[in-house]
Amino acid sequence: MSRELKVTAPAKVNLHLGVHPVADERGYHRVDSVMCAVDLHDELIISPSDRLSVEMEPPVDLPMEQNSVFRAADALSRALGRDARFAIRIVKRIPICSGLGxxxxxxxxxxxxxxRLWHVPPTDERVIEVARAIGADVPFFLYGLPSYLAGAxxxxxxxxxxxxxxxxxIVRPEGDGVSAGAAYKRFDARPQPTPDIQPMLDALRAGDCDEICQRAVNNLGPAARELEPAITEVLSWLSGQDGVRCSLVSGSGSASFAITETAEQAAAIARxxxxxxxxxxxxxxxxNSGPIVNFL
Structure with a gap:
């Protein structure tokens, strides 16, 4: 069997993002986050090699060692006592600086x-700790199901x-986008009230899509809109389109999303x-799934 893998990497949207004006010892804010994966994917090809290397397609001007994939692979190999001799190619389809994860x-x-290659369950506590160390959203993608995540x-x-x-x-205006760090810095300058998570949790437990849309909220959105004013134009336009049930900034922006009544309406809006x-x-x-791993 080939040891070369293809792994899908889905984007996410935040149905609820409630940032608290309190940071932990890592510098992360306390956050109430409800995330759903969406069917927009990057793709990773992992192949045997004599050393760890990461390349992106299309290429970006970023040192390989700073890439989140390199850092994750390096940290996991050290945590598990394994040797990460792999060449990893990332085919990018998810736009960067968009709040899509x-x-x-x-x-x-x-x-x-x-x-998968090392026959280690992703629920292993060492794996979870590596994921948390790489970034606050990383553990969510290990689960994949619509989820409420607390802590940071x-x-x-x-x-x-x-x-x-x-x-x-999902719609993203032109421009460089908004970095999460910049959005949180702007939030700190003018914190917004933290929304109550309970109504969203009740709607999710009931599987009530109408109520989920009614309760969608993101108190980091105003900071994102200040940094990228075109987001406000996108949101205003989305809210006026046929079939839109709710529209919201995703995460720290600069992408926004709308949930629609039908797939045909979503496609028409995108066009x-x-x-x-x-x-x-x-x-x-x-x-309702995270990364999907397949041997090639």
Whole structure:
């Protein structure tokens, strides 16, 4: 059997993001986060090699050692006492600086792939600790189900396997995007009230999509909009489109998403955003799975 793997790395959207104006010893804010994976994926190809290396397609101007995938593979190999002699190629489809979890899902996909190769369960506490150390969103992608994460958004509190898949359209305006660090710094300058997580949890437990849409909120969104004013234009446009049940900034931006009544409406909105307004867009649905690992 070939030891070469292909791993899908899904993006995410935040149905609820409640940032508290308190940071932990790592510098992470306390966060109430409800995330869903979506059917927009990066792809990792992991091949045997004589050393650990990571390349991106298309290439980016970033030292390999700073890439989240390199850091995850290196940290996991040290935590497990293994030798990470792999060449990892990342095919990027998730736009960066968009609040869609690109670096985090790529790191989680690398962790899942190496766990498969090394016959280590991803639920191993050493694996979870590595994921948390790489980034607050990384543990979510190991689970994949719609989930509520507490702590710094890195501790699984509850999953919701019965939440139906929902049509979604994601739109990102042109520009460099918003880094999470910049968004949190702006939040710290003008903290927003932290929304109550309980109504969203009740809606998720009931699998009530109407109520989920009613309760969607992100108190980091105002900081993202201040840093990238075009986000406000995107949100205003999305909210006026046919079939939109709710629209929200995803994470720290600069992408926003809308949940729609039908897949056809999501596709029509995505086409209009791209063809008429020149924005990047994706139409699809929420998913109930994390990275998928396959031998090639």
């Amino acid at each position: 690109g670096p985090s899902t790529d790191a989680a996909a690398a962790i899942m792939g190496l766990c 958004g890195d501790i699984l509190a509850e999953s919701f396997p019965d939440v139906p898949r929902m049509p979604v359209v 209009a955003a791209s063809d008429q307004l020149g924005w990047w867009s994706h139409a699809g649905s929420t998913e």
